[in-house]
Every structure is written in structure tokens, then in C-alpha cells.
Amino acid sequence: MQRKLIENTKAAFRKAFHTEPEHLFLAPGRVNIIGEHVDYNDGFVLPAAIDKYICFAVKKENDSDICTFFAADLDQFFSFNTKEKQVPVEKQWANYLLGVFNAIQESGRDTGGLRIAFSSTIPMGSGLSSSAALECGFAYILNTLFDLRLSKSEMALIGQKSEHTFVGVNCGIMDQFASVFGKENKVIMLDCNSLDHHYYDAKLEGYAWVLFDSCVKHTHLTSGYNDRRRDVDKGKEVLHKKFPQVQKFRDFTLAMLEECREDMGAVPYIRCRYLLKEIRRVEQAVQALSESRPEELGRLMNETHNGLSREFEVSCEEIDFLVEETQKEKGVLGARMMGGGFGGCSINLIREDSVEDITGKISKKYQDRFNIQMKIYSVKISDGIQEYTSDEHIQS
Missing domain, CATH: 3.30.70.890 (GHMP kinase, C-terminal domain)
Structure with missing residues (x-):
């Protein structure tokens, strides 16, 4: 399943941009094992990243300030200039990405142009946090390719801020945190206020x-x-x-x-x-x-x-x-x-x-x-x- 997603995303990149991607990233969705509606009530949640992903195929544009996305599942393009101030747009999926870029831009960090194609096996609208995977995946890409030196917590918070400011959803931090901090066969006991967290084994044989x-x-x-x-x-x-x-x-x-x-x-x-x-x-x-x-x-x-x-x-x-x-x-x-x-x-x-x-x-x-x-x-x-x-x- 993962291999098929990666191959499909690479093919989508070739189709959209007529060249090969240089990098591949996978950003997972999440489940919450237990702890509903306590994240905003001083409680703990117990999320985990899952093996449903958004795959990003990426190529850095050294001589351009333009960032261009191809949403393969929607067959849609979107571009913006990385040197300009960003505002929300009508194309809703693009706002998750623009919000991330805006937060990084406001922090004073500098980036450049990219070409990105992405595709997903996270079911949309099913409560598995495809939005957090999209936001945090893009933040991770920018952090990696432009050496922004963001911590994992900062990337999760940037994803949350994007949703608050550009999408208009006043979400908690759990979804973004799980997408960034997930570990195989581990659940995360997270205090959503302090971001203190601990990992616990979740390998349930049988x-x-x-x-x-x-x-x-x-x-x-x-x-x-x-x-x-x-x-x-x-x-x-x-x-x-x-x-x-x-x-x-x-x-x-x-x-x-x-x-x-x-x-x-x-x-x-x-x-x-x-x-x-x-x-x-x-x-x-x-x-x-x-x-x-x-x-x-x-x-x-x-x-x-x-x-x-x-x-x-x-x-x-x-x-x-x-x-x-x-x-x-x-x-x-x-x-x-x-x-x-x-x-x-x-x-x-x-x-x-x-x-x-x-x-x-x-x-x-x-x-x-x-x-x-x-x-x-x-x-x-x-x-x-x-x-x-x-x-x-x-x-x-």
C-alpha cells in the first residue's frame, strides 16, 4: 500500500512537472485510542500515528521564488510567490498550506521555490486528520530543505496555527502532534496544554x-x-x-x-x-x-x-x-x-x-x-x- 502510494505520487509529479522529484516525504494520519473532548479540559489524550499517509514528491527550485503544488487526487494546481505576503484564498485545500507558509514567514525564516505533487491514502472527512498531515507535512518539507531549524513541537504548533488563521477551525494540538511525533507501535500520552508527553508500547499481539x-x-x-x-x-x-x-x-x-x-x-x-x-x-x-x-x-x-x-x-x-x-x-x-x-x-x-x-x-x-x-x-x-x-x- 505504501509502495503503491509512493509510485503513484512520483508518477503524478512527472505528469505535472515533466521531471523527476528529488525528495519523498510521508505524513501520517492519526487515531485517538481514548480520551475524547478532554484535550481542551486539562486532560490527557492517547493518540497514535497510523499507516495512512499523504505522500509528497518534491523538487527544490533554486532559481525561482514560486512554490507550485499539484493535488493529484483532485487534479488541481496552486502556486504562490514565496516573497509575497500570503492571505487565504477560495481554494480551501491551499489554505492549509498557505497558513503554514505564512506562520514560517512571520517567524522571519527565509525559504525559496518548490514544486510539490501530493496524494493521499488518508480517507477525507473520516476523522483521521488528513488536514494535520497536509499542514505538518509541508512544514516538515520546508524545515528539511531550507534548514529552518524548527523543533518538532514548533512544526506541530505551526500546523495548528495554520488551521486557526487560514482555515478558520479552532482545533486543538492533538492531531498535528501525533502526525509529527508518532512512533511505530507506540501511543503518545499527551498533555495538550504543556505538550508534555510520554510514549507507551502498543504492540498488541493477536x-x-x-x-x-x-x-x-x-x-x-x-x-x-x-x-x-x-x-x-x-x-x-x-x-x-x-x-x-x-x-x-x-x-x-x-x-x-x-x-x-x-x-x-x-x-x-x-x-x-x-x-x-x-x-x-x-x-x-x-x-x-x-x-x-x-x-x-x-x-x-x-x-x-x-x-x-x-x-x-x-x-x-x-x-x-x-x-x-x-x-x-x-x-x-x-x-x-x-x-x-x-x-x-x-x-x-x-x-x-x-x-x-x-x-x-x-x-x-x-x-x-x-x-x-x-x-x-x-x-x-x-x-x-x-x-x-x-x-x-x-x-x-
């Missing part, structure tokens, strides 16, 4: 990570997200007033929350309860991985889905159906919705010898119930962004 794409995304994601933030903020206000000595939300206990239940009201209480329990589940999941207890990890995933669906209320009928039917199957350790909610993918931990049978059953049930053909992605935990300069590095 088990596979499989994503079921519901192929739906309900329009109330943004409004629902904003409503949840207001609910949580109200709960936090009551907690901090009663317990001013506690600085971070994650340090409140469930007993403290219970004391504030009447003052904050039913909805803020249940939202905060989900978050405090989810923060603790992330810590428990790390322990389960460290001790090679996949059954315990699966149990925590099931608890997370129950909390997201019934307490934080960000699931939907289609995802609940996928998760609940999957959880019934023998050979499934855990299943839950992944991402912001109201559609997208479920993430499932399944015994390898059961994957084919279970995916067939769930796909048929989903088709029968909603008349939608779900998509299935088996993923492996992979390295972060890297340059590939010879076929000896390429996985077949």
Missing part, C-alpha cells in the same frame, strides 16, 4: 485496530461542540468557586463534583462527570497497555462510548448502532465512537482471526438498517512524518 466509517456527518457538530463547552464552563465555574485551591480541572475529584451538583445543575454536572471519568480512563488505558492487558483496554473503550453517547451526548443513531452491534460480537474487545461526534468513525479492537467475519457481519447489518455502505479501514500504529529517499525504506 489483535487489530479496525475503523468503521459510518459515512455520515451530522451538521450539528459545531453547534453541539459549542453547547458542550458552555455546559462544561458553567460546571468549572462552580467547582473553582467552591474549591479555589484546585488549579486544574483534571485535579477535581468525583466527590468534589458531587458536592457541587445542586449548584451547577443537572446538565453541567453530567458533562463534567463524563470528563473527569474520561481523564481517569486515559490513565487506566496507559496502564493496561503497559501491562499487556488488551481486555481491560477494550473495557475502557466501551465505557468511553457509553459516556460519549449518554453523558456527553455527542454520538448519533448511526454510530451508536455500529458500536452496539460490534460490541455484541465474539472476538471484539472494545468499540467506541472516535472524534468530535455526530458521525465519523468508530474505532474497534478486534482479535485478528475474527476481523474478516466481524467486518462482514457489521457491514451487512449497517447496510440493512441505514442503506449505507460503511467503509472499513484496518490500521497499524506507525512512525510520524519522515523523508523517504530510497526504496529500501518503503514498506510493500
Whole structure:
């Protein structure tokens, strides 16, 4: 799969620019094993880079200030002058790249012209962070070819800033961080505020990570997200007033929350309860991985889905159906919705010898119930962004 992507991207470069690329880069998508909606609530997340990539074929233009992109999957070109001030444009995919360049330009670093063709195996719109791969992949290319001396954290933050300023999405740092910092068979326990992080083994012999794409995304994601933030903020206000000595939300206990239940009201209480329990589940999941207890990890995933669906209320009928039917199957350790909610993918931990049978059953049930053909992605935990300069590095 990786080899095919690289060969296709090299062919696209030749077609677009009538020459050979000099460099190849792979930028991965990501999954989040556990820890949803806690990244903006003083909690930890547990993401990992996956073996779905954007491949960039690149040639440096020493005698030009023009940077030209060919988006092979869209059959579209876009160019800009690296000596000019950049502003957002109508072509949305280009804004992810322009935002990265603008952030680097504002830092006072100098770059030059490039020709870049790119293609992807990261499914678009499925919650696997193709946008972060695009942003951070370009930042990595500029850093490598123009010796900008950016740290990995700086590249992740530049990707996030691009999305904030040129795309208009006020995203957290998790997606960009996972794309840059990913390691094969490792999950990252990340504090999204401080960027403190630790790696933990995630080599689960005999088990596979499989994503079921519901192929739906309900329009109330943004409004629902904003409503949840207001609910949580109200709960936090009551907690901090009663317990001013506690600085971070994650340090409140469930007993403290219970004391504030009447003052904050039913909805803020249940939202905060989900978050405090989810923060603790992330810590428990790390322990389960460290001790090679996949059954315990699966149990925590099931608890997370129950909390997201019934307490934080960000699931939907289609995802609940996928998760609940999957959880019934023998050979499934855990299943839950992944991402912001109201559609997208479920993430499932399944015994390898059961994957084919279970995916067939769930796909048929989903088709029968909603008349939608779900998509299935088996993923492996992979390295972060890297340059590939010879076929000896390429996985077949």
C-alpha cells in the first residue's frame, strides 16, 4: 500500500512537472485510542500515528521564488510567490498550506521555490486528520530543505496555527502532534496544554485496530461542540468557586463534583462527570497497555462510548448502532465512537482471526438498517512524518 502510494505520487509529479522529484516525504494520519473532548479540559489524550499517509514528491527550485503544488487526487494546481505576503484564498485545500507558509514567514525564516505533487491514502472527512498531515507535512518539507531549524513541537504548533488563521477551525494540538511525533507501535500520552508527553508500547499481539466509517456527518457538530463547552464552563465555574485551591480541572475529584451538583445543575454536572471519568480512563488505558492487558483496554473503550453517547451526548443513531452491534460480537474487545461526534468513525479492537467475519457481519447489518455502505479501514500504529529517499525504506 505504501509502495503503491509512493509510485503513484512520483508518477503524478512527472505528469505535472515533466521531471523527476528529488525528495519523498510521508505524513501520517492519526487515531485517538481514548480520551475524547478532554484535550481542551486539562486532560490527557492517547493518540497514535497510523499507516495512512499523504505522500509528497518534491523538487527544490533554486532559481525561482514560486512554490507550485499539484493535488493529484483532485487534479488541481496552486502556486504562490514565496516573497509575497500570503492571505487565504477560495481554494480551501491551499489554505492549509498557505497558513503554514505564512506562520514560517512571520517567524522571519527565509525559504525559496518548490514544486510539490501530493496524494493521499488518508480517507477525507473520516476523522483521521488528513488536514494535520497536509499542514505538518509541508512544514516538515520546508524545515528539511531550507534548514529552518524548527523543533518538532514548533512544526506541530505551526500546523495548528495554520488551521486557526487560514482555515478558520479552532482545533486543538492533538492531531498535528501525533502526525509529527508518532512512533511505530507506540501511543503518545499527551498533555495538550504543556505538550508534555510520554510514549507507551502498543504492540498488541493477536489483535487489530479496525475503523468503521459510518459515512455520515451530522451538521450539528459545531453547534453541539459549542453547547458542550458552555455546559462544561458553567460546571468549572462552580467547582473553582467552591474549591479555589484546585488549579486544574483534571485535579477535581468525583466527590468534589458531587458536592457541587445542586449548584451547577443537572446538565453541567453530567458533562463534567463524563470528563473527569474520561481523564481517569486515559490513565487506566496507559496502564493496561503497559501491562499487556488488551481486555481491560477494550473495557475502557466501551465505557468511553457509553459516556460519549449518554453523558456527553455527542454520538448519533448511526454510530451508536455500529458500536452496539460490534460490541455484541465474539472476538471484539472494545468499540467506541472516535472524534468530535455526530458521525465519523468508530474505532474497534478486534482479535485478528475474527476481523474478516466481524467486518462482514457489521457491514451487512449497517447496510440493512441505514442503506449505507460503511467503509472499513484496518490500521497499524506507525512512525510520524519522515523523508523517504530510497526504496529500501518503503514498506510493500
